[in-house]
Amino acid sequence: GIQVEQSPPDLILQEGANSTLRCNFSDSVNNLQWFHQNPWGQLINLFYIPSGTKQNGRLSATTVATERYSLLYISSSQTTDSGVYFCAQPGTSYDKVIFGPGTSLSVIP
Amino acid sequence: DTEVTQTPKHLVMGMTNKKSLKCEQHMGHRAMYWYKQKAKKPPELMFVYSYEKLSINESVPSRFSPECPNSSLLNLHLHALQPEDSALYLCASSLSDTQYFGPGTRLTVL
Numbered sequence: 374g375i376q377v378e379q380s381p382p383d384l385i386l387q388e389g390a391n392s393t394l395r396c397n398f399s400d401s402v403n404n405l406q407w408f409h410q411n412p413w414g415q416l417i418n419l420f421y422i423p424s425g426t427k428q429n430g431r432l433s434a435t436t437v438a439t440e441r442y443s444l445l446y447i448s449s450s451q452t453t454d455s456g457v458y459f460c461a462q463p464g465t466s467y468d469k470v471i472f473g474p475g476t477s478l479s480v481i482p
Numbered sequence: 483d484t485e486v487t488q489t490p491k492h493l494v495m496g497m498t499n500k501k502s503l504k505c506e507q508h509m510g511h512r513a514m515y516w517y518k519q520k521a522k523k524p525p526e527l528m529f530v531y532s533y534e535k536l537s538i539n540e541s542v543p544s545r546f547s548p549e550c551p552n553s554s555l556l557n558l559h560l561h562a563l564q565p566e567d568s569a570l571y572l573c574a575s576s577l578s579d580t581q582y583f584g585p586g587t588r589l590t591v592l
Binding site: 404406408413414415416417418421423459461463464465466470472473474475 | 513515519523524525526527530532537570572574576579580581582583585586588
């Protein structure tokens, strides 16, 4: 099956700093979603981005499907950005749904 | 309404108990999911109902039993669980490819 890697696994940022999180797939994917899991466990949908670039406030994401990777940019980080960021390939059968291992982000004041 | 709701938020149960987790969405989504998440791990898909047709992760033990009474409701029936089943159980729904998650139920099996 398709393997997913995320880097870095852990990241500590000073408030106000920028960061780039990366998601690599071992094979082509038809769709890709980025999630933020806050410290209370809630998974929040950030972007559905099978290709191209999208922006939402301080966050933006780029997926280059032909090269099998996606990037999530966080600018001017805030303490509320802390949590775990997952990239995933969603789907409607269990053998098609893939989550990456996650990047754990801590933003310190 | 863009919300997936789950009840209860927390559940503590013994190994001989029978309990159910509930999930509800009113976004008209036709696929609903149950995930299990252990600490410091990504969510692991257990079951998918897509247009009320069930897709099962064959590695999920039979002590977990899903039920989809209608396209807005999803239940997970629990029976004779083991302590290693303690985890965060997440429900999600999707219309096409974008999944939306509920807040989860934290389950502790004693």
